[in-house]
Amino acid sequence: MVGIPKSNRLRRELADVWCMCPGRSDSVGAASDDGSQIQTQQPRGAGPSGTMIVDMKEYTAAAGPGVFHRMRLTRPHHRLAAQLVYCLESASGTGRDMLIWGPSIWMIPRRLGSESPVLRDTVKLVVASWANSQRVALSPEAWLDLRLHTQALGSLRKALQEPGQDLVTDTIAAQWLLQKLEFTYDFERGANQERHAAGLTAVISRGGPWQSFDELGIHAAFDSFFNILQEDVRLGRDCVFMNSEWAAAFRQAIDAYTKRPVLKAMYYLWVEMTAWPTLVRLVRVLCQDPSDTMTAAELVLRATPVIEYLEHDNETTLNSLMEAGDIIERENLLNPDLFPTCYQFRDIDTAKLFYTHAMYTIIVYRTLQEANLVLGSYNPSVMKRCREYSKRIWMTYAWMRAQIPLAVEYTAALVFSYESANEEERQFCTRSLGDLEYYRRPPPVGQWIDATIMANVKGYTGRLPFLKSRDISIEICSLGCRS
Known part of the structure; x- marks a missing residue:
């Protein structure tokens, strides 16, 4: 019982x-x-x-x-809901706690009585795959239940073809769950596989900025935002949610449905980071024509307010979390020679806000650095800030390590911190990436080595193109990043 x-x-x-x-x-x-x-x-x-x-x-x-x-x-549907609740409760405080996927997961059980089968079929897959991951004798490749996966994808395709307005939330939640599940348990194609971001963008945007978001819909949308923006960056397009009307609508929904300050801060951060794909697109233009000063000036114009927001968020939200004891420094027992202290967090939401903020600060400063190179403007504070925020990510690792194997999204922060590291710190990053993805063949097939890490760093900051290929020489020869 x-x-x-x-x-x-x-x-x-x-x-x-x-x-x-x-x-x-x-x-x-x-x-x-x-x-x-x-x-x-x-x-x-x-x-x-x-x-x-x-x-x-x-x-x-x-x-x-x-x-x-x-x-x-x-x-x-009561049995399925209780099975999901059981999985959530029994994994609390372990590395297999699905809360790491986002707060939306707590809202799923009471939604399972909906008329749409798409969410129920997806939850069946989640429960089965999570249960498989608990079986020590079962290899990681067998965790994802392929029969239920096919069934869930079929229900999703049908829901996307008949998107009744009353079922939009179920569809968003199902896509969000499938995206997280595949990212966590689909080891064959690796972390750069295009997943459900395009469908999520289509479903969320179909109703327009002022549609009636409900609580689950808004949480699931923001829990998916990293993957949505990631795909925009890979495809070289601006985010459809970056205009002021969408930003205002999202902020209104955040204020209506989000009570916890740490989640508000995270969701506001995602609204600001809709600028990320645009900044990367401008860097790609500069890489093709390093004499294009107009594009460089536009890049500075667009990057500066984002940096100002990130720095203000650091001085207010993150500092207040530190003062409240939600983020504290303690002795580092894992890598004391390299980092004498490490960060401890009140919960996973606080940790995700902390390392995600650091990651995006690095990304935006790297794009600004490319504009400065074209404009002949050297700003030493850019490199200093990149290193400072990279160190925050490294000092988060000891806490995040306890979240393995579901802490896969933290790998992105570690990757972006790599460029600021010295040789010893780079070895630490490489080892840590291997530990986080010990059962995986990362991006998309292979190992985390200097070439694959730097190819991802440069690809997601616009300095290398994304290429549809499995040829490892693309990354080893710095020709691009496999997508």
């Missing part, structure tokens, strides 16, 4: 979706927070609407019998 979870949030979720897990006895008890025993009886029938009534009786060892509780469960 699913035990009563420690999290109050999961306690509320279970009240909505309580059921018996497969393979468990109907009379098995589980300890609650206060040492009492929870025992469920056999279901007491189902009404004509398909609602099943379950009696749950609580026994307290010290005080005698407790009270009966009656909860209504909607067939046939």
Whole structure:
């Protein structure tokens, strides 16, 4: 039976979706927070609407019998919802905690009664693949359930062809889950495989900036933004969400549905970083014509306000998190000779904001550096800031290492920090990338070595092109980055 979870949030979720897990006895008890025993009886029938009534009786060892509780469960989706909740609860605090994918995951269980099968089929895949990843005897290549993967992709294609407005949130959430799942568990094609970013962009943008976002829709959209922007960069196009109307609409939705300051800061950061693909596109123009001072001037004009935002965010949001003790420095027991101290974080959301902010600060300063080269303007603070923020990423590794194997997105931050490193620090980055992706053949097939790391750094900052090829000589000879 699913035990009563420690999290109050999961306690509320279970009240909505309580059921018996497969393979468990109907009379098995589980300890609650206060040492009492929870025992469920056999279901007491189902009404004509398909609602099943379950009696749950609580026994307290010290005080005698407790009270009966009656909860209504909607067939046939209550079991799937409870299975997902069980996965979330049992992985809490481990490297297999799906919370690392983003806060949207907590909103999925209560959405599974929707008329659309796309989200249910995707959650079935998530539950099965996560369960496979717990089986020590099963190789990582077998974690992704291929039959359920095919079924989920089929449901997604159908949903994309018939995008009813009331099902937009289900489709966004399903695409977000598939994207995270494939990025985590699809080891055959590696981290640069184009995934569901194009479909997410199409579904989110179809309703226009002032569409009615709901809570799950806005969280799932922002949990997907890195991959959306990544694809825009690879394809050399501006982000469709970069105009002022979209920015205003997103900020309004963020204010309406996001209460936690750290998540607000993260989502506001994504709105600002819709400029990333444009900055990279301008750098590519400069690489083709280093005498194009007009483009260089435009690049400075566009990069400067983004840098100002990032620096202000550092001085306000990140400093306040440090003052509050949500981000602290402690003795580094993992790499004490290289970094005597390391960062510890209140939770994964705080850690993601910290290293993502550092990563984007490096990216924007690198694009500004290219403009300065064309304009003949040397600014030593650019290199200084890149190194400063790279060190933040390195000092985050000891904490993020405990999130393996789901901490795959942190690899991007490590990659962008590499260019600022000395020889010893580069060896650390290479080892760390290998540890984070020990079961994977990264981008897209091969190993993290100096050539593949620098090809990615330069590709995602506009200094090398992306090429559709598996030929490793492209990266080794600095001809481009395989996409």
